[in-house]
Amino acid sequence: MATTLTIADAARVSGISSHALRYYERAGLLDPVDRNESGHRRYGDDDLERIRFLTKLRATGMPIREVRRYAELIKRGADSHAERLALLEAHRRAVVAQLEETAKNLDLIEWKINFYRERMEQG
Amino acid sequence: MATTLTIADAARVSGISSHALRYYERAGLLDPVDRNESGHRRYGDDDLERIRFLTKLRATGMPIREVRRYAELIKRGADSHAERLALLEAHRRAVVAQLEETAKNLDLIEWKINFYRERMEQG
DNA sequence: CCTTGACTTAGAGCGCACTCTAAGTCGTAT
């Protein structure tokens, strides 16, 4: 029994607003979702899985247009595996670099916090 | 010999465009910078230090309006140390949480990378 | 004297990623 959700339920499950889900589809981040007889979207497990992954890509700072490129590679089928790999590896490097930079910035912020803490202790 | 830089030099040194430096000042992230006789800004070491730190705050995702709040606390003087500390500690918690989430998302992305790698190896 | 170039201001414009609105279509409950 494959689950199929309405857009409202897909929104609840994914944490993405139904407005944003339609926007993602229009923008080509998601393949056109199946419709029921009255033209309403029905989200299947595969759609939800796609949404989950694209949400991770977005949450790690991948811009919309690059997620779209990734979606286009998926649409092109199995011969695009190498390109998908390259895209994800490039993104991985960017995320790792961003993590390192943030960690470094955090050090400085913590140094400042300690500075204020010591000031407080001395009145 | 205290250095005082033109806005163009401050931009080069800080990596923030001169447009953005003026914007930061207008927006209250920076105290009004000293001017020379002809009204041009002259950036001192203290200004550059402030710019460096605010850049770290921005780079770690602190919104403009919260950097402004921090700047206002500095303007209020020494009696705002406790509030500055609280603001920075709250930000620290947010950054740590963000780092953890990003690391988790990175795991999933790397899982996907390995998935494609194995697919590639098997042709 | 005049041009050049770096600065000044106020304010318009831009790219991103949604977010919301208006007007319309369904299926169901009263």
Next chain:
DNA sequence: ATACGACTTAGAGTGCGCTCTAAGTCAAGG
């Protein structure tokens, strides 16, 4: 029959953080 509520579309609006433009001032060099 009709009202309700969830959906549909196209397209307008929003918030953020700059980024750029236009028009003007000023000091120095040719």
